[in-house]
Amino acid sequence: MRFVRLEIRKIMSSYAIWGFIALSFAFNVLLILSKGTDGYSDYIAGVSVETGVYVDKDFNQKLAALTQSDYRERLTWETAGLKDVFNGYNAEEIAEAYIHALHLSGNTAEDMREKYAALQNSVNEKAQRGDSLSLYFAGSTYEQHKKLFGGLMTALCREGVLIAVLTMLLVLGHEHIHRTEQVVYTAKSGRRIVTKKCIAAMLAGFGAYLLLTAFTLALYFALNDYGGVWGSNVSSGFNAIQDIVTGFRPFVTWNSFTVFTYLLATIGISLGIMFCFSLVGFVAGTSIRNSYIAFLAVFIMSILFVAIPMMLPGNTYAMFVFTLTPVWLLLKQPLWFTDGGMDVLWRHFETTGVCLSLALLLLFAVIAFHKFRKKDIL
């Protein structure tokens, strides 16, 4: 434990990591400011505390009792006669559209149908609960959801991944950089110290990500009021997913999520992906002594993982397996906890992807550690 603490201190004393966090925060601030604020969304956030977020008779009465304003008129118009989009919604049609678009046949086509048959159950449950009658940000929902989960959370997740890899490479490359390898690796704890370094780097990386997320989200929510909207369901009828095959369609999650729980779940999966990339960094850092080349190797491997599925034939499992890798999970961040679109074949792809990747990467990390124990350090 003492070693872990000391290694964390090493990381924390690095100007490079603090500088990177500061620049990431500056980038996030620019991202937040460039998107601006929306008066109508702020209005909804304010009034939803009084009206509630479930659009029913009670909501309409409370809305009608509010002070007359253009925003109230707009909200009344948008919520009047709101229909449950999940009532009679056929998710299985999406499967057929994707099968047609990707020319799937055989087992892959069957798996695609199975995925959307399972999604139909979620749709039916949502219809029973009336999730789509949730207010969210009414007519501004799509833009507001995209701004937070498709913009800011994506940036935070990518920054988190970079921090995870950098801290890991920093701590593993520290001895090489300072030419203390021969001393450290011949001490009593020997090369086993890299496991402590690994734990320290992960803890420091997670801490840095949470710190960055906390500051960024604090600023975001200070500028964009969420008020009563926190309790809205993300599968509101106002929310949507857009893809090139099916166009706009309802935002269907496998489970029921409020905006707050969806945000927490997104942070959770981000941490999982950071964990994966930390292990990738560990494998690269113990295999390649030059931290710079190790980082470039991770970078190129990541791009390679994006490129390989593009070169594979469409109707094979191999292409879909790649979408479960951490790199693809990063790219598909705005669709986490939903069906994931046409390049995803299985349900809960983000959780499955993180778990499988972790299992595989842990195995690689153990192999890398054993190889490192026998590696010539001179």
Added chain:
Amino acid sequence: MSVTLHEIKKIWNIKTIIVVALLCAVYYVISMSFHIEHYPNGHPQTEAVAFFTELAAKYGPTLEPEELDEFLQIRDDLIREADRSITENSYLAEKGIQCYADLRESINKLSAVEATDEERLALQTIMAAYYQVSANVVPESGDIAGAPVLEFMIVALDDIADSYKNSPTRLKEYIADTAPGLYRERVEAMLSTDEYRGIIYGHTVENTLQYIQGLATLVVLTTLILFSPLLTYDRMRKVRILQYTTKTGRKIIGAQLAGVLLSSVFLTTVLVFIFGAIYSVNNTQIFWNSYVSSFGSYTILSVPLTFGQYVMILIGMLYLIGLSLSTIAFVLSRFCSNLIALTAGLIPAAVAGEILCFELVFSRPFNHLCFETGLALFEPIVCVVLPALGAIAALCVVRREKRVDIA
């Protein structure tokens, strides 16, 4: 000079070259290859590109009205072919569609804004039936080998004829009272010259620009990756004290800067040659002397440029971007004490470089930013200012290094 050559040798080490080559190959596969494999992309763009290529081959860089009339004779062949196909289709005959003119009339009627759902469905069925009969290749229609769908060919030809004939009117409409001064000037100049008669299609210009944007990404990444570790390696190996006390002394830092700048020029040249050679398979060089601001491109540039000049200027801008980033890499390299610090500094530099390329310099060169700012050469000016600023920063580093305490 020999010191500079040795520094260049240090930059171009085999490990980094392999990494950079791999990066270029992978990036080409995921992004740039699209502009080769899928050019032309979609319909009627595919047919239009074929027609524009044929026009350029036949009539050179500009199209005169009589040349267009002559070229449009192939439309009659296509209509005859369409008529023949339609008369053979029993479904269309049943709907009272006897020829291509009838078909167009039906389509116009059924696709009207006030059309009912039934009418829209009927339209879809008619179109499906027509697409079935018109899907055959028309080998006798001239020089256009392997043109796919008859309807798209007719639509593409009609678009070319309409845009050519309506171009002066359209351009006059553009000069509204609210149009920026530079924009008005340009449109007036286009009307008074033959510029708008240039034979080039917008899809070709767009595809080339997007390919150059991809190349710009590679210039940014490879420049930063290759040049940034130079001084950091020296610092890490603690050879600075040795270097500064030799005969060359602290002048070596100047030689290192020269090495970085020369390498930048060489790297950009290599990238331009390799990826330019790959792009040449698209045969866009046939439009080399055609004006970009023309009836087919629907683009008005802030200066009258032919496609060749446009491409050459964009390549020049790539060199300048490469030089400015190499100076940034040099400065970064001086201030980073280890490779991780350098990597942490490179990531924001690369992001900034990408934003600069995609949002500012190569977003729509010689177009909206020029008209908004009133500077006809806005992007080239940015590209000249950036390396100048980078050079000032790098020279400051060189000057500072000459006086810094090395003990």
